[in-house]
Amino acid sequence: MQNNQPPIPNPPRAITTKDTLYIKDALSWELLTFKKFYFMANHIQNPQFKDALNKAGQMHQNHYQRLLAHLQVD
Numbered sequence: 001m002q003n004n005q006p007p008i009p010n011p012p013r014a015i016t017t018k019d020t021l022y023i024k025d026a027l028s029w030e031l032l033t034f035k036k037f038y039f040m041a042n043h044i045q046n047p048q049f050k051d052a053l054n055k056a057g058q059m060h061q062n063h064y065q066r067l068l069a070h071l072q073v074d
Helices: 017-041 047-071
Strands: none
Touching: 017 047
């Protein structure tokens, strides 16, 4: 089945309930992942591993912040 509709130039300003629930789930996943990397980085001695874990944790913290911005009202 082909979709002959043109793409939407800008996404709608409204976020559906289903979208909100998905974003909340994704926030939980990102926060948990960030916490796990932070915990591991603080319990490891190897500086290279510690740095890699901190960088991965920062990436997930950034994802969390970006997702959170989608839930904030203008």
